[in-house]
Amino acid sequence: MIDLEWWLWFADSMISVVFPACNEEENVEELHSRLKKVLGSLGEKYEIIAVDDGSTDATQEKLLSLSPIKVVVLSRNYGQNSALDAGLKQAKGNIVITIDGDLQNPPEEIVKLLVKLKEGYDAVVGWRKNRHDPLPRKIFSKFSNSLISRLTGVKLHDFSCALKCYRREYIDEIRLLGETFIFLPLFALARGARLTEVEIRHEPRRRGLSKHNLKEMTGVLFDLLTVKFLLSYFGKPLRFFGSLAFIFWSVAFLGYVWATVLKLMDYRNYSDTPLPLLGTMFVILGVIVFMMGLLAEVLLRIYHRTENVSFYSIKKVVERT
Numbered sequence: 359m360i361d362l363e364w365w366l367w368f369a370d371s372m373i374s375v376v377f378p379a380c381n382e383e384e385n386v387e388e389l390h391s392r393l394k395k396v397l398g399s400l401g402e403k404y405e406i407i408a409v410d411d412g413s414t415d416a417t418q419e420k421l422l423s424l425s426p427i428k429v430v431v432l433s434r435n436y437g438q439n440s441a442l443d444a445g446l447k448q449a450k451g452n453i454v455i456t457i458d459g460d461l462q463n464p465p466e467e468i469v470k471l472l473v474k475l476k477e478g479y480d481a482v483v484g485w486r487k488n489r490h491d492p493l494p495r496k497i498f499s500k501f502s503n504s505l506i507s508r509l510t511g512v513k514l515h516d517f518s519c520a521l522k523c524y525r526r527e528y529i530d531e532i533r534l535l536g537e538t539f540i541f542l543p544l545f546a547l548a549r550g551a552r553l554t555e556v557e558i559r560h561e562p563r564r565r566g567l568s569k570h571n572l573k574e575m576t577g578v579l580f581d582l583l584t585v586k587f588l589l590s591y592f593g594k595p596l597r598f599f600g601s602l603a604f605i606f607w608s609v610a611f612l613g614y615v616w617a618t619v620l621k622l623m624d625y626r627n628y629s630d631t632p633l634p635l636l637g638t639m640f641v642i643l644g645v646i647v648f649m650m651g652l653l654a655e656v657l658l659r660i661y662h663r664t665e666n667v668s669f670y671s672i673k674k675v676v677e678r679t
Contacts, residue, residue, distance in 0.1 A: 372403040374451030374526075375468070378441030379459035380411040383420055389457075390424045392465040400472075407448050408459070411441040425678040433671040440670040443534040448675065454529065456539075458520035460563055462490070467558040471523035480528050480551035481543050483514055484521035490562035509586050510544060514555050517541065521558060525551070541585045584652075606641055 375393055379386050390406060397404040407428045410418045412435030421429045430444050442456060453475065457463050463484065474482040489496055499518060507513050518540050528546035538545075547553045621627060 371453055372405070372451035373397060373400070373453045373455065373472075374405050374407060374449035375455045375457060376407045376409070376442065376445035376449055377457045377459045378409045378411050378438050378445065379413065379417050379421065380435060380438075380441070381413045381415045381417055382459040383413070383416040385459060385461050386417060386420050387424065389459060389461055389465065390421075390427060393457075393468075394426075396465050396468055403451075405449070405451060407445045409441040409445040411435050411437070422676055422678070428675065428677040430675050431673045433673045436670040439534050439539045442539045444670060444672060446529070446534075449526070452526045453523065454526050455523045456520060462561050462563055463519070463521040464559050464561060467521060468523070470556050470558060471521065474554055474556050475523060475525070478552060479554045480525045481546040481553045482523040483516065483543050483553070483555040484519040484558040485514070485516045485555045486519050486560035487515070487557045489560050491560075506541075506582055509582060512544060512547060512553070514543070514553075516555070517543070519558070538581050538585055541581070544585060606645060609641070610638070 375397065377389065382389075386408065390408075393406055397406070405428060406426065407430065408421045408424075409430045409432065410421055411432050418429070418431060421427065428448060430448055432441065432444060446454065446456075453472075455468055455471065457465065457468070463486075467484065471482040471484065489499075491499075499516075503515060503517055506517050522543065524542075524546055528549050528551040529542060532542065532545050534542070543551075543553055
């Protein structure tokens with residue numbers, strides 16, 4: 359049991375735990391049982407929200423047999439990002455916890471995150487220091503975490519860890535598009551949240567198959583560019599595009615200077631090689647394509663926010679008390 363001081367700190371709190379599940383029939387019952395035990399030890403109100411992301415096995419049936427639980431059933435498989443977005447929208451608690459459905463993040467580690475919240479933090483990210491994953495995945499994760507830290511200036515060891523904890527006000531109404539659930543702590547930080555990480559245990563997958571693949575992981579790097587733009591330049595895009603334009607103008611200026619030097623040295627005439635023209639064409643094409651991509655991301659988010667529509671469709675929501 360949790361001590362009295364801990365109980366009093368959570369006296370007016372409700373904890374929502376959200377986990378996506380796709381073909382996890384061998385894991386969801388144990389996960390639910392362990393979550394009940396951990397959350398019940400706090401002596402406070404809680405809810406467990408499971409999102410069935412288009413499972414083709416008995417995952418949905420097993421989830422619907424559990425209690426207490428709220429089961430969100432998606433019409434098909436949309437991926438972890440959409441599943442988490444759907445689950446977070448159903449959460450009622452002022453403390454929100456996300457976790458995977460594969461039991462690689464032990465539910466008992468939730469307490470470590472809540473301890474950090476008690477210390478005054480608003481968002482806590484789990485750090486799987488000793489990971490039990492295939493070597494290629496660990497190498498890619500180390501590279502991507504280092505890249506994210508460098509580009510965003512936020513020093514975390516494990517952005518992709520599913521076990522995270524937030525005070526609700528810092529993630530409310532954030533729309534998760536692409537694979538941006540990984541960067542949810544960055545959005546919370548941009549809203550003024552105090553962010554930290556805590557080392558947690560990581561266990562090897564004992565049952566079921568991993569849903570992560572190389573294509574999905576590399577796609578995260580493209581989402582990173584979008585998140586970086588939205589967090590740094592969304593309110594001042596001219597600074598971004600102006601800086602980019604300045605770089606290209608500088609390159610063009612240096613090219614013209616070099617071409618002039620070659621001309622004065624009687625080494626090459628301007629028309630002797632098509633490379634300057636081809637280089638200019640490709641630079642312009644790259645700028646146009648890059649701007650179109652960023653503009654499309656912004657317009658997409660405006661559309662989804664104003665029209666209140668989602669990429670996914672919820673088939674039903676079942677709550678069992």
